Amino acid sequence: MRFKTRNFNDVPSVLEINELTVRLADNDTAPPVLDRVSLEIRQGETVCLVGESGSGKSVTSLSVMGLLPRGALAATGGRIELEGTNLLELGPQAMRHMRARKISMIFQEPMTALNPVIRVGAQIEEVLDTHAKLPAKEKKARVLDIMNQVHLPDVERIYRSYPHQLSGGQRQRIMIAMALILEPQLLIADEPTTALDVTTQQQILSLIAELQEKHGTAVLFITHDMGVVAEIADTVHVMRHGQIVERAPVEELLRHPKHEYTRELLKAVPSLTPRPARSQPEGPAVLSVNGLQKIYSTQGIFSRRGATQAASDVSFSIPRGRTLGIVGESGSGKSTVARCIMRLIDPTEGEIRVADREIARLSRRALRPYRKHIQIVFQDPFRSLNPRWTIGRSLIEGPLNTGEDKKAALKRAAELLMLVGLPDDAVNRYPHQFSGGQRQRVAIARAIAMEPDVLVADEAVSALDVSVQAQVLELLEALQKKLGIAILFITHDLRVAAQICDEVVVMQYGRIVEHDSASNVLSNPRHAYTRALIEAAPGRAWDFANFHELQTA
Amino acid sequence: MLGYIIRRILAVIPVMTIVAVFVFLLLRLTPGDPAAIIAGDMATPAQLERIRTSLGLSDPLHEQFITWVGLLLQGELGTSLISNTPVTQMIGQRIWPTVNIAVLTIILSILIAVPMGVLAAWRHRTWVDYVVMAFSVLGFSIPVFVIGYLFIQTFSIELRWLPVQGYIAPSEDFSKFLSRAILPCLTLATIYVALIARMTRASMLEVLGEDYIRTARAKGVKETVVLFRHALRNAAVPIMTIIGTGFALLIGGVVVTESVFNIPGIGRLTVDAILARDYPVIQGMILLTSGLYVFINLVIDLSYTFFDPRIRY
Numbered sequence: 001m002r003f004k005t006r007n008f009n010d011v012p013s014v015l016e017i018n019e020l021t022v023r024l025a026d027n028d029t030a031p032p033v034l035d036r037v038s039l040e041i042r043q044g045e046t047v048c049l050v051g052e053s054g055s056g057k058s059v060t061s062l063s064v065m066g067l068l069p070r071g072a073l074a075a076t077g078g079r080i081e082l083e084g085t086n087l088l089e090l091g092p093q094a095m096r097h098m099r100a101r102k103i104s105m106i107f108q109e110p111m112t113a114l115n116p117v118i119r120v121g122a123q124i125e126e127v128l129d130t131h132a133k134l135p136a137k138e139k140k141a142r143v144l145d146i147m148n149q150v151h152l153p154d155v156e157r158i159y160r161s162y163p164h165q166l167s168g169g170q171r172q173r174i175m176i177a178m179a180l181i182l183e184p185q186l187l188i189a190d191e192p193t194t195a196l197d198v199t200t201q202q203q204i205l206s207l208i209a210e211l212q213e214k215h216g217t218a219v220l221f222i223t224h225d226m227g228v229v230a231e232i233a234d235t236v237h238v239m240r241h242g243q244i245v246e247r248a249p250v251e252e253l254l255r256h257p258k259h260e261y262t263r264e265l266l267k268a269v270p271s272l273t274p275r276p277a278r279s280q281p282e283g284p285a286v287l288s289v290n291g292l293q294k295i296y297s298t299q300g301i302f303s304r305r306g307a308t309q310a311a312s313d314v315s316f317s318i319p320r321g322r323t324l325g326i327v328g329e330s331g332s333g334k335s336t337v338a339r340c341i342m343r344l345i346d347p348t349e350g351e352i353r354v355a356d357r358e359i360a361r362l363s364r365r366a367l368r369p370y371r372k373h374i375q376i377v378f379q380d381p382f383r384s385l386n387p388r389w390t391i392g393r394s395l396i397e398g399p400l401n402t403g404e405d406k407k408a409a410l411k412r413a414a415e416l417l418m419l420v421g422l423p424d425d426a427v428n429r430y431p432h433q434f435s436g437g438q439r440q441r442v443a444i445a446r447a448i449a450m451e452p453d454v455l456v457a458d459e460a461v462s463a464l465d466v467s468v469q470a471q472v473l474e475l476l477e478a479l480q481k482k483l484g485i486a487i488l489f490i491t492h493d494l495r496v497a498a499q500i501c502d503e504v505v506v507m508q509y510g511r512i513v514e515h516d517s518a519s520n521v522l523s524n525p526r527h528a529y530t531r532a533l534i535e536a537a538p539g540r541a542w543d544f545a546n547f548h549e550l551q552t553a
Numbered sequence: 554m555l556g557y558i559i560r561r562i563l564a565v566i567p568v569m570t571i572v573a574v575f576v577f578l579l580l581r582l583t584p585g586d587p588a589a590i591i592a593g594d595m596a597t598p599a600q601l602e603r604i605r606t607s608l609g610l611s612d613p614l615h616e617q618f619i620t621w622v623g624l625l626l627q628g629e630l631g632t633s634l635i636s637n638t639p640v641t642q643m644i645g646q647r648i649w650p651t652v653n654i655a656v657l658t659i660i661l662s663i664l665i666a667v668p669m670g671v672l673a674a675w676r677h678r679t680w681v682d683y684v685v686m687a688f689s690v691l692g693f694s695i696p697v698f699v700i701g702y703l704f705i706q707t708f709s710i711e712l713r714w715l716p717v718q719g720y721i722a723p724s725e726d727f728s729k730f731l732s733r734a735i736l737p738c739l740t741l742a743t744i745y746v747a748l749i750a751r752m753t754r755a756s757m758l759e760v761l762g763e764d765y766i767r768t769a770r771a772k773g774v775k776e777t778v779v780l781f782r783h784a785l786r787n788a789a790v791p792i793m794t795i796i797g798t799g800f801a802l803l804i805g806g807v808v809v810t811e812s813v814f815n816i817p818g819i820g821r822l823t824v825d826a827i828l829a830r831d832y833p834v835i836q837g838m839i840l841l842t843s844g845l846y847v848f849i850n851l852v853i854d855l856s857y858t859f860f861d862p863r864i865r866y
Contacts, residue, residue: 065771067770067771071678092776096775097773098773099770099772099773100772101773104771105771107767107771112763112764112765113765113768114765114768115768115769115787116765116787116861116862116863117787117860117861117863118783118786126772126774127772127773130773130774130778131773162862164862175768178772
């Protein structure tokens with residue numbers, strides 16, 4: 001693993017945050033959201049701000065931009081100095097003047113960060129319109145120039161495109177173009193690659209590095225991904241509960257973490273080394289999929305557009321008590337397969353056997369008694385539970401549908417909550433009273449309430465912080481041991497797959513390109529695409545949990 | 554796009570057929586004999602019979618329907634039982650005042666309501682927001698005729714700024730048209746301002762929480778540009794829906810206002826026709842308003858593509 005080692009001692013600083021305190025606007029007694037945060041970024045330096053959700057990373061960056069939500073959060077103390085000016089003292093107009101010219105920001109979700117009804121060319125041009133008056137011709141030339149610099153293909157076409165016509169990676173390039181067109185001194189990147197596929201992430205990271213080098217921009221990079229930190233950081237600041245608990249050059253932090261919390265955070269990073277193989281399964285498969293195909297065709301009375309093969313010729317099987325992972329990037333068809341198996345959508349062809357019953361062709365009505373054999377946990381625990389229903393009501397809905405007595409179901413709901421590590425009085429509470437990790441436990445409890453043979457986990461830990469992720473993975477494993485459930489684990493994250501799967505299926509363009517035991521897929525990938533995926537995984541040469549290089553056997 | 558328009562127009566056929574059947578049966582199945590009404594109280598049975606024959610009322614029902622639809626397709630809505638003038642001509646004379654008033658009302662409503670809603674959303678949970686919301690509750694709850702008489706009392710009788718009532722076509726004298734139309738339009742607009750402002754506020758509130766609004770602010774864009782260029786267009790689809798529906802309802806709902814302000818529009822025509830059981834006129838009015846409603850809906854749906862490039866038919 002090669003870390004960045006440049007020394008920044010003699011380099012002038014661009015941004016100095018001094019004892020910044022941010023509080024809830026109407027509540028002086030609550031603990032501050034940011035508690036005396038100090039941070040310095042020098043020319044050309046990349047400072048990574050790491051921490052779990054709610055630690056104050058984004059609040060720090062929004063404070064610098066002067067974009068704290070009005071009426072909700074307010075900076076009550078400290079200074080934010082950019083080239084000697086205290087940004088906290090600037091009026092709204094002067095602050096607007098700083099944005100895009102001196103400080104720019106790119107955000108996490110390229111899907112939603114661009115205005116969907118304005119052409120992207122016009123959105124970049126707007127930066128010039130706002131801050132520099134240029135003749136139309138020169139303006140367009142500059143926009144095309146920056147679009148070329150962020151390596152967008154066919155810039156004339158993309159200039160006229162709307163955001164929805166571009167891929168996630170392209171949209172993030174547009175965001176970067178917009179942020180850098182006026183060559184600001186400081187670029188704030190708030191989890192800019194979290195929503196992207198690993199291979200796209202790699203491209204975007206190297207693009208940021210390239211432009212940073214070219215223009216000497218200082219970068220404040222906010223992330224929760226230690227792999228990314230290892231790849232790009234000069235200096236790392238670790239945040240927790242609104243405070244910076246540790247700061248150090250990247251290599252020092254990863255080798256010799258001092259603060260207990262930093263050590264915990266690093267230990268929670270799942271390793272890319274697959275877990276030791278478990279004994280071979282006995283007994284027949286509880287879920288087997290054979291030649292599954294899903295074709296989406298768009299047709300109308302007057303138009304007949306092409307068909308999309310979302311999945312083709314997908315076959316695999318899972319025995320009792322085992323975990324099979326489906327790994328792939330967005331659009332690879334992994335979620336389509338999950339939804340076909342759940343019969344949330346109807347497969348075009350192929351067979352799906354659950355508990356020795358072919359269900360691919362069953363009608364909705366005939367399917368009902370078989371639903372309990374196969375249950376699903378979704379990605380986003382914030383949206384997969386009905387916010388107006390108590391946890392108890394969500395938990396007993398399934399059992400009631402299969403004819404269970406309400407009292408018995410409620411009693412069992414309480415037991416299930418204990419089983420997934422939640423207090424049993426949670427039955428009477430609502431989803432918003434729980435954290436993301438707790439909600440995902442509720443979602444798991446809801447799924448196992450039906451006593452399924454197969455549990456489908458569709459990116460079930462992707463939205464969680466690493467430490468919570470580790471706990472939920474442990475929970476799934478414990479439940480599997482106890483109940484003998486087979487798990488179909490769908491993920492884009494190779495690290496997670498390495499930790500929980502016995503077997504791994506790699507999908508690309510709707511097809512299975514590789515299918516083998518987890519250790520073979522991860523240590524001896526045969527297909528070029530699998531190799532590309534593994535190579536794109538950031539920080540793959542570093543063993544985070546043990547604070548040293550990965551020992552290759 | 555063109556395919557979509559054609560499909561939408563084809564879809565009008567079943568809708569209008571159902572309307573036509575309903576309208577047809579209206580005359581034949583309601584109590585009260587049209588022939589008796591026309592002939593008056595003193596008519597003899599022979600006179601009634603003559604009138605029935607001339608109206609085709611004695612033929613079997615399905616034959617009457619076919620004849621009627623055949624005439625309808627030729628643009629023939631029949632003749633008024635009272636005034637003996639063709640219905641098309643009656644409506645043609647009365648529709649322009651109504652349309653002019655309706656268009657002006659909607660324009661006024663949009664000009665007042667949209668900025669109000671935007672402002673309320675921008676200053677969410679401040680006094681600005683509360684004032685706008687209070688006004689909108691008020692606009693919903695005061696009956697149209699009360700507002701109408703209040704306006705007349707204030708602006709025409711007390712202040713003497715505007716004529717009390719009447720109508721002059723805009724083609725004749727535009728400023729005279731405006732001075733007479735402004736009060737009825739404001740009257741009618743109150744409820745639409747309330748409705749559109751509420752919808753604008755709700756839609757804007759949702760959009761203002763979106764990521765791209767934060768992006769726009771991070772670019773250093775002025776707040777007015779953020780609101781009107783970035784947010785409003787994204788919030789436009791539900792606002793357009795409410796404006797379109799409002800406009801269609803307006804055409805059918807101007808009765809009271811036309812009475813208060815003495816405007817010779819189709820609202821009063823309808824009322825008069827209903828009171829006199831002038832069935833052909835009633836039928837014509839129902840066909841006209843439902844056709845108009847279908848047409849306006851189509852225009853609204855097409856307008857979505859203008860506001861949101863992701864919507865493609």
